Amino acid sequence: MFRPITAAVALLAIGAIANPFEPRGRISAAQLQSIGDPEQLKQTLLERMKREPPTYRGDNNIRLKWEWYDGISRSYLFEKNSLVQEASVGQPNVLRSQWVFRNVKVTFQDIFRLASQDDEKLVPILSYYTMLSNSPSSTFEGLSLYGKDGELKGTITRKYTVATSDYPTTWANAGSTARSRYVFVDALEYKDPKTGKLEIASGNTSDAVNVRWKDIKNRIADDMSEEKATEDRRLFREAFAKSLKESIPER
Numbered sequence: 455m456f457r458p459i460t461a462a463v464a465l466l467a468i469g470a471i472a473n474p475f476e477p478r479g480r481i482s483a484a485q486l487q488s489i490g491d492p493e494q495l496k497q498t499l500l501e502r503m504k505r506e507p508p509t510y511r512g513d514n515n516i517r518l519k520w521e522w523y524d525g526i527s528r529s530y531l532f533e534k535n536s537l538v539q540e541a542s543v544g545q546p547n548v549l550r551s552q553w554v555f556r557n558v559k560v561t562f563q564d565i566f567r568l569a570s571q572d573d574e575k576l577v578p579i580l581s582y583y584t585m586l587s588n589s590p591s592s593t594f595e596g597l598s599l600y601g602k603d604g605e606l607k608g609t610i611t612r613k614y615t616v617a618t619s620d621y622p623t624t625w626a627n628a629g630s631t632a633r634s635r636y637v638f639v640d641a642l643e644y645k646d647p648k649t650g651k652l653e654i655a656s657g658n659t660s661d662a663v664n665v666r667w668k669d670i671k672n673r674i675a676d677d678m679s680e681e682k683a684t685e686d687r688r689l690f691r692e693a694f695a696k697s698l699k700e701s702i703p704e705r
Contacts, residue, residue: 492556495537500564502533508568510575511661516604517576520660527582530565552678560676573668576600578661580642587640588676589613590685599644599655600664607663608644611652615693616641622656635697638690
């Protein structure tokens with residue numbers, strides 16, 4: 455799944471989430487008890503999830519099927535949204551997930567619950583973009599990036615926000631999303647060990663870009679903290695400023 459951000463929508467969103475922990479309307483700190491304890495809501499979310507047994511693809515079942523990864527991701531986000539809707543009952547507005555799950559952090563292992571025998575499997579980290587978006591940059595920094603057959607692509611240097619006009623043509627979602635200086639997506643950057651160049655992680659299939667499960671399983675998959683919200687705003691501002699500068703002719 456791919457979730458682009460248009461400049462207009464994102465700018466409005468920035469204003470709306472200037473402080474994501476202060477919802478609009480009549481909601482006050484005194485009402486938090488009726489919403490529920492965030493950590494308990496996290497446990498309820500994880501217990502409600504539907505998890506099918508993992509399935510694999512490639513020689514010696516080297517990687518998890520991207521369809522399985524997407525399914526678990528969708529189940530997680532479905533139950534998360536359902537809990538937000540339930541917590542919003544009786545409130546003047548639908549609450550934001552950052553408010554309901556205040557400062558909660560969820561690891562990949564919390565969500566996918568793979569066994570230790572899957573530690574060496576490859577995970578198609580870009581097949582479901584919402585999961586990429588929900589993770590902080592620190593989740594990916596320093597991880598080794600692999601192709602679908604286990605070939606090393608390089609080391610991830612950062613997660614950042616980029617205009618779709620800057621994305622490589624070997625992008626699995628290129629056919630369904632407009633390329634523009636003002637449509638933005640989350641991306642991973644890695645350093646190619648052969649050339650020393652920094653590249654955008656991409657490919658023409660949903661499982662073209664992978665990380666090793668044991669490397670990422672205990673890292674944060676969904677960060678609902680104020681720090682993460684601040685990081686998101688900073689990354690978007692940097693990407694928007696770059697696009698704005700490039701859109702103005704020098705002469």
